[in-house]
Amino acid sequence: MATVTRRGVEVSTAGSLPPVGQAAPEANFTQTDLSELTLSDLKGSNVILNIFPSIDTPTCAKSVRRFNEAAARLDNTRIVCVSADLPFAQSRFCGAEGLDQVQTVSTFRNPEFGTTYGVEITDGPLRGLLARAIVIIDAQGVVTYTELVPEIGQEPDYGSALESL
Incomplete structure (x- = not known):
């Protein structure tokens, strides 16, 4: 279990990020067309998992x-933005933007993704959503970088994440 804050108040997560x-x-994920996507489908490419509570927050x-x-x-890199939002909301946001x-x-x-990756928020008003985190996986499927953002309202360290590629 790890802790992060939301507006300065501690909240817990279901575990720890993968080492x-x-x-x-x-x-396993659901894409905006309601089809399934697995991490195995992305092998051969670097993958940035941009994990967050909801696409409808600033x-x-x-x-x-x-x-x-x-x-x-970025060469040979897929950026996968992960949330518990319904695919319809994700599609609407990306289309509008x-x-x-x-x-x-x-x-x-x-929902087991949140537990497996240690990012499910287990208490507080956002319980059941995902904490803000970055996980980078290389083309061979090995974790090369992780960041659990300490304050949910804070942006991740883009520079460090992108430099790790």
């Missing part, structure tokens, strides 16, 4: 926009 240097745990929206901008400069370099996926059918 750097180890194989990334398998994960900080989460900023992170999706920021990674969408960065995506054009013109974001086409990132892929949004939902955990609504596969």
Whole structure:
């Protein structure tokens, strides 16, 4: 279990992020067209998992926009934005914003992702949503970088994450 804060109040998560240097745990997601996506489907590419509570909040929206901008400069890298939002909300947001370099996926059918990756918020008003985190997985499926953002309303360290590639 880890702790982060929301507006200065501590909240707990379901565990810890996967360790750097180890194989990334398998994960299943629902895409905006309601089809399934697994991490195994992405092997052969570097993967940035941009994990957050909800695409309909200002900080989460900023992170999706920021990674969408960065995506054009990255070779062999897929940016997957992960939340418990319904795929319809994710699709609406990206369509309205013109974001086409990132892929949004939902955990609504596969809530075990939050526990497996240690990011499910287990108490407080956001209980059941995902904490803000970055997990980078190399083309061989090994975790190379992680960040659990200490304050849910704070943006991740984009520079460190992108430099780790």
